[in-house]
Amino acid sequence: MPELYNQIADNKRKSWLFVIFLFVLVALAVLFFALLTGFGKAGFVIAFFIALLTTVGSYYYSDSIVISSTGAKPAEGPQFRKYHSLVEGLCIASGLPKPRLYYLEDGAINAFATGRDPKHAVVCVTTGALEKLDKSELEGVLAHELSHVKNYDIRFITFAVVMVGLVSILANLAFRSMFYGGNRRDGGKAGTALLVIGLLFMILAPIFAKLVQLAVSRKREYLADATGASLTRYPDGLAKALEKIKLEGLAVKTANSTTASLFFANPLKGASFSNLFATHPPIDERISRLKAM
Amino acid sequence: MALDLIVIGLIVLIALFLVLLYNGLVRARNMVENAWSQIDVQLKKRSDLIPNLMETVKGYMKHERETLKEVTEARTKFLNAQTMGEKAKASNMMTDALKSIFAVAESYPQLRASENFKHLQEELSDIEGKIAYARQFYNDSVLEYNNSIQVFPNSMVAGPFGFAKREFFEVSAGERQNVKVKF
Numbered sequence: 086m087p088e089l090y091n092q093i094a095d096n097k098r099k100s101w102l103f104v105i106f107l108f109v110l111v112a113l114a115v116l117f118f119a120l121l122t123g124f125g126k127a128g129f130v131i132a133f134f135i136a137l138l139t140t141v142g143s144y145y146y147s148d149s150i151v152i153s154s155t156g157a158k159p160a161e162g163p164q165f166r167k168y169h170s171l172v173e174g175l176c177i178a179s180g181l182p183k184p185r186l187y188y189l190e191d192g193a194i195n196a197f198a199t200g201r202d203p204k205h206a207v208v209c210v211t212t213g214a215l216e217k218l219d220k221s222e223l224e225g226v227l228a229h230e231l232s233h234v235k236n237y238d239i240r241f242i243t244f245a246v247v248m249v250g251l252v253s254i255l256a257n258l259a260f261r262s263m264f265y266g267g268n269r270r271d272g273g274k275a276g277t278a279l280l281v282i283g284l285l286f287m288i289l290a291p292i293f294a295k296l297v298q299l300a301v302s303r304k305r306e307y308l309a310d311a312t313g314a315s316l317t318r319y320p321d322g323l324a325k326a327l328e329k330i331k332l333e334g335l336a337v338k339t340a341n342s343t344t345a346s347l348f349f350a351n352p353l354k355g356a357s358f359s360n361l362f363a364t365h366p367p368i369d370e371r372i373s374r375l376k377a378m
Numbered sequence: 379m380a381l382d383l384i385v386i387g388l389i390v391l392i393a394l395f396l397v398l399l400y401n402g403l404v405r406a407r408n409m410v411e412n413a414w415s416q417i418d419v420q421l422k423k424r425s426d427l428i429p430n431l432m433e434t435v436k437g438y439m440k441h442e443r444e445t446l447k448e449v450t451e452a453r454t455k456f457l458n459a460q461t462m463g464e465k466a467k468a469s470n471m472m473t474d475a476l477k478s479i480f481a482v483a484e485s486y487p488q489l490r491a492s493e494n495f496k497h498l499q500e501e502l503s504d505i506e507g508k509i510a511y512a513r514q515f516y517n518d519s520v521l522e523y524n525n526s527i528q529v530f531p532n533s534m535v536a537g538p539f540g541f542a543k544r545e546f547f548e549v550s551a552g553e554r555q556n557v558k559v560k561f
Contacts, residue, residue: 170504177416178511318514 193335225323232312413516438489
């Protein structure tokens with residue numbers, strides 16, 4: 086167990102570093118954007134409103150957007166009794182309010198959580214998970230999802246997506262305005278150097294931000310595994326569920342690359358071409374960490 | 379003059395520190411109370427199911443009067459319990475008594491086939507799971523609270539303001555022994 090508490094503390098520290106990193110990146114992007122385009126004040130205002138709109142929008146509507154884009158339906162009726170009862174138990178164990186429960190008509194074993202805070206949280210599992218997992222395995226998966234709620238990962242991931250998106254938008258706008266001749270000022274040698282740095286930054290920042298976002302969301306998966314195991318006090322349940330997912334290797338039909346990082350395990354078919362671009366940590370590594378607890 | 383200001387400043391700082399410390403202790407204690415009420419809700423739910431269970435079982439289990447009596451007794455004890463300790467004891471007794479009922483039920487195939495009995499068994503096993511989780515949450519809160527009143531300097535405030543150590547919700551001896559894995 087001490088190993089687990091270290092993991093949680095370590096993950097929290099890294100997430101904060103990521104938030105600071107993103108703020109610096111966005112600030113730099115806005116600065117270079119204004120320099121490169123020569124938009125000056127107008128550029129700042131445009132960037133500000135884009136940021137504000139997307140942030141507020143995704144903050145309030147992220148759960149309904151995710152639910153409708155995946156096609157999840159509310160879990161009502163006697164066939165979901167066990168599902169409800171397991172979540173209720175885990176909520177007691179974690180001191181969380183009970184989230185709204187949904188299900189996804191899909192044969193693949195998977196689950197996701199979304200919403201802006203524990204009071205507006207949504208947990209969803211596939212019918213495949215309900216049918217193929219036994220009680221302790223399903224409980225492990227649900228504990229993992231509730232840990233995402235408890236650790237505010239659901240908000241964090243949304244925030245990360247929006248901020249990374251903003252950097253890309255700024256970079257895009259800067260390029261366009263340059264090609265159409267927005268910047269005609271002559272700044273001499275220093276001006277040229279700044280222009281080159283700005284250009285390089287605009288090319289590299291979005292890629293870099295995306296990579297760091299993926300790295301942090303992989304860390305968050307480990308954290309949710311660890312917190313989930315501390316809720317059920319039975320890491321084997323979660324480990325066995327991961328093994329079943331690994332064996333069947335099915336993809337969730339309605340998942341896409343945007344919603345992928347929300348899911349319990351990578352819902353897209355086939356592994357990513359590199360660990361750097363993976364939304365989830367390798368399943369074997371997750372299993373071996375759980376078994377070490 | 380300057381000395382006066384420093385002294386006043388120090389007093390204000392210490393007072394502020396004490397207020398924050400006190401509030402932290404109150405929060406930890408309320409957490410324990412809340413955790414206890416979570417257990418209480420589940421225990422109450424379970425005891426509400428007992429009369430129904432007795433009614434269902436009575437017709438089939440003619441020779442198990444002793445076992446049935448134990449459950450009813452445990453329920454009465456639970457309903458009359460005043461303190462936390464008494465409630466914990468009575469509920470542990472009920473857990474054991476219910477276990478023996480379900481164990482005995484194995485030899486009554488007609489009873490096991492009854493829809494009502496199956497439903498009750500499922501519901502009771504759900505509640506058992508929730509009680510276990512509520513107990514876990516309660517014991518975690520007690521650990522946190524006990525730690526917070528015993529560490530220095532909190533202990534200097536906790537004593538005079540009557541923050542007493544809380545007891546953990548212990549599992550009954552019977553429950554610990556009865557963990558048998560069947561294949």
